[in-house]
Amino acid sequence: MSTNRKDLIIVNHIKKIVVLLPVAMLMIGLFTAIMTSVSILPEHAFFPTWLKAFTFAFLVMLPSGGILFYFVNKAVQRVFPSFSVLQRNLIHGLSMAVIMETILALVTTFNNRGFPSFELFLKEASLSLLAALPVGIAMACLMSLVIKPRLEAHFSSGTAA
Numbered sequence: 257m258s259t260n261r262k263d264l265i266i267v268n269h270i271k272k273i274v275v276l277l278p279v280a281m282l283m284i285g286l287f288t289a290i291m292t293s294v295s296i297l298p299e300h301a302f303f304p305t306w307l308k309a310f311t312f313a314f315l316v317m318l319p320s321g322g323i324l325f326y327f328v329n330k331a332v333q334r335v336f337p338s339f340s341v342l343q344r345n346l347i348h349g350l351s352m353a354v355i356m357e358t359i360l361a362l363v364t365t366f367n368n369r370g371f372p373s374f375e376l377f378l379k380e381a382s383l384s385l386l387a388a389l390p391v392g393i394a395m396a397c398l399m400s401l402v403i404k405p406r407l408e409a410h411f412s413s414g415t416a417a
Contacts, residue, residue, distance in 0.1 A: 268411075272411060275407065275410075276407070279403065280318055281314065283395055284310060284313045284314055284317070284318065285310055286391060286395075287313070287357060287360055287388050287391070287392065288306055288309040288310045288313050288360070288364060289306055289310075290387050290388040290391060291309065291360060291361055291364040291365075291384040291385075291387065291388050292305050292306040292309050292364060292368065293306075293387075294380075294383050294384045294387040294388075295364055295365045295368040295369055295380050295381075295383065295384045296368050297368065297369065300368070305367075305368060308367060309363075309364045309368075312363065312367070313360060313363075317356065317359065317360060317363075321352075321356050324352070324355065324356070325352060328348055328351050328352055328355070329348055332344050332347050332348045332351065342400075342401070345400040345401070345404055345405070346396075346397065346400045346401070348400065349396035349397065349399050349400035349404075350393065350396050350397075350400075352396060353389070353392035353393055353395065353396040354389070354392075356392075357385055357388055357389055357392045358385055360388075361381045361382075361384040361385035361388065362381050364384055365377060365380045365381040365384050366381075368380075
């Protein structure tokens, strides 16, 4: 592969990141804010607690979520080959919402409350998850039905190059 071709591929990947990063940051900020507000202890200030959760989600959950996104997409393609693209996108989006928000609820609850007992931890993590899951499902539907198809069309066209 020539150097110019490699440079073009790198530039295209950077453009994809620049387009997707604001959407990802908005989603991370929204989900961590909801989960932090539900699981925060009364004596803790919201902003520093939320910032800690946001930083973790941005630095750890976003990259691991990108990898998980790829593998869940491949699994959905393999398990549901006869489904329409729209149906597969919805299954993919809903699966990602449940998986990622469950992990984020567990981590956020642990960071905010610790692990005083299994029952209390499970209760608090469940409350965080249930508070954020409707927003996550709405975002998954929006991503699956509107944003993902438009991004795929954008990246497959010459405008992304």
